[in-house]
Amino acid sequence: MENGSYRPPHDHPSPTKKRKLDSHPPSLDGDPAAYGASSAPMTAQETVQLSNVPAPVALFALATSLRASAASLLPHLSKRPSSSSTSSQARYTATWSAYVHYATSAIVLLRAAARLTAGASEWTGGRVELRANAMLAETLVDTYEGSGNENGVALEAEKAITRALAISESHPSLKRFTLPLTLLHLRLALLTGKPSRYIRTNIRRLLSTVTPLSPTAPDPTAAAHYALESFITHLPTTGTDAVASTTTTATWKEKGQAWQSVQELASQRGDDSIRVLALLAEAQLLLIHSPSDYSRAGSILSSLFSVLGIDPDPEPGKWPRVVKVLYRLMYCLWKSQMGEAKEAKEVLKSTHKLLDAQVEREEIESDKVQIAFTHANDPSAGSMAFRVPPHPSLYTFAFLASAAIHLDPLGKSPRSALFAEEGVRIVESKLGARDATQPVTSLAFASQNLTAVASLKVHFHLLLASLSTMRSSYTAAETHLSSALSTLRAWYPSTWTSSEAALKIVFEWAQVRIAHAAKAGVDENEAEEALEAVIFACEKRRKESKEGGIVEHLRNVAMLSLLLLRLSNPTLSMPMTTPTDTLVRTLTASEPSSTSSAHSRLIHSLAQALTVPSITASKAALSAALALANQMQANHVRVGVLALLANVFLWTREGEAQKMLISALKLAQSMGSAVDRSYTFLDAPGSPSVVIGNARLGLWLGERLLGKSTFLCLVSHSKSYRSDSLLQKTDEGRQKLVAQERVNEACRRMLERDEAAVAEERVAKMET
Secondary structure (H helix, E strand, O other), X not given: OEEEEEEOOOOOOOHHXXXXXXXXXXXXXXXXXXXXXXXXOOOHHHOOOHHHOOHHHHHHHHHHHHHHHHHHHHHHHOOOOOOOOHHHHHHHHHHHHHHXXXXXXXXXXXXHHHHHHHHOOOOOOOHHHHHHHHHHHHHHHHHHOOOOOHHHHHHHHHHHHHHHHHHHHHOHHXXXXXXXXXXXXXXXXXXXXXXXXXXXXXXXXXXXXXXXXXXXXXXXXXXXXXXXXXXXXXXXXXXXXXXXXXXXXXXXXXHHHHHHHHHHHHHHHOOHHHHHHHHHHHHHHHHHHOOOOOHHHHHHHHXXXXXHOOOOOOOOOXXXXXXXXXXXXXXXXXXXXXXXXXXXXXXXXXXXXXXXXXXXXXXXXXXXXXXXXXXXXXXXXXXXXXXXXXXHHHHHHHHHHHHHXXXXXXXXXXXXXXXXXHHHHHHHHHHOOOOOOOOOOOHHHHHHHHHHHHHHHHHHHHHHHHHHHHOOOHHHHHHHHHHHHHHHHHHOOOOHHHOHHHHHHHHHHHHHHHHHOOHHHHHHHHHHHHHHHHHHHXXXXXXXXXXXXXXXXXXXXXXXXXXXXXXXXXXXXXXXXXXXXXXXXXXHOOOOOOOOOHHHHHHXXXXXXXXXXXXXXXXXXXXXHHHHHHHXXXXXXXXXXXXXXXXXXXXXXXXXXHHHHHHHHHHHHOOOOOOOOEEOOOOOOOOOOEEOOOHHHHHHHHHHHOOOEOOOOOOOOOOEOOOOOHHHHOHHHHHHHHHHHHHHHHHHHHHHHHHHHHHHHHHHHHHO
């Protein structure tokens, strides 16, 4: 969410000053925040003799028309031409040529207007010369932004802005133009890669020159404070993939402090709507960059629920739908991260209702909301525009949020997979030129939209890969990871090797290797090597950027996976880059607070359970983890925790341990389609198929139920059930043991079939 332009309520200097500064008709005066906007079309009754129109004004009108024509082509340019269609490529080339013609023609006309107004005494130093230079600078910045050639026009744009600022400062009636020109100057500095210190210094200097804000301060003064205080949020965030080649960055904490400053100023002046949007922007930052502690984000989102989260709306029409949708997506993701899955799903349902309701064309094409300043006795108060994700972007993101919140590998067709598959279809239609990414306000914005869509596609495939792994569909998992990797390489060619998404792909690949665990230990060794690489890369990124966030969370998950792998298979032959003692110290160093994410608390509980010397302490930690898994409605976590908890309980309460094993086994059998993950014994015709699900986990649980030792151990301090199993003491128990042995044998054969299928696929790949 970004601040936008300021729209003053009255853009009319006194008639006397206006005659002194400008001689063109009053109807052609421009709004200072929209000095590039075209005038409304004239009707037949309002025709004007062209000879009576001042030359600069005619040039403005022509340039504005050309810019509008160029802008109308942007949606077509955002659609990539078909590589197999000559006519599609020809149309794209023609559209591109037309765009270049319109854009360069507009710049040529505005250069002519700037020269004309500078050389004619009737225009020099007045509103018309200011407008000519301002429009020229704005057009240069808009046209060349994101092209890679910004420095080629930087001097010309800066000269035009400097001249326009000098004029605005020289006449009291033109001072209202100073704010938008100043913001344009800062924007130019950002695009040309000026150091962050330069931008911060200019912001502080400008703030010192603005009249202090008070409850009675005029709208232009308030707009200046809000815009300058929040400008730092436009800078790329330190430590993210997009800032590998620039020094113009800001930390996410600095951005959060900027939004807090806006909140304080808005509270002082009574601009409650501005304060709410600033709170929403800060919460968005915290959710992305501070996943280990949600105290501040949770406080903000809870305080806004009565404003943006209630249906029916207590104040109909006050807030645009896009703001309510954005808030609710953030709210349900926060609730999901805190482990409150039930409430998250309820809010998500209301979010989908808002998204699916009839949408006006203006909502689809707009990426800004206009927020009026609060004046109880002044209905004509000014307003500010805030940039928000447009409706199509939120609609697509809602599928990713739904897939993550409903993540569950159980059942024939998990809802999470349905959401993710539909999300892939939507993003492919956008990337494949079947749908335009709306809105498109510049070539740079079109490119940003497409790369953002590509990022969504990567994460959809990562979710599908995770689901496939848990459901033992290893080939499908690797296919999704390959699709994620190819998308990442295609859309992020310069940063993909060191990006967070690449680390997630490597981590998911390690999970496939661990789950498969075939090839006589080779899979486990490859998994350990991959996890070591992820941990090393995360540590490096964390130290370089001095930021936590997602990277720190990914590191902890990789460490826990590596710890489980080493405890379950102490014969791993890989040299240890990260010693096991280091893993334990890092994972148990500090206990998460109650405001930490459920995932952080879960990681800590599992690490404690696996490493404490006391069985009682291990039980307590695993019980806490099980309570969290139940609250999160995370069956894939629940089955693993039940297995570990049963492994500890068998020493003191074997009956309870058996109940846990049976519950876990039922969950494991549901982790996969009954059609694909069932086994029929050929030597017993007519007998029902045995539902397997996750064969490796099912065999481990089944072996424990039979009281047998197995190499498929999960923890080192307990490898088998005791031989005096309670089930062996009754006829009913012995029948259960026979049935369980049949299930175990089916699991073994399913594992053999899985390994044979992977081996065949490996041979086929080598042959091709």
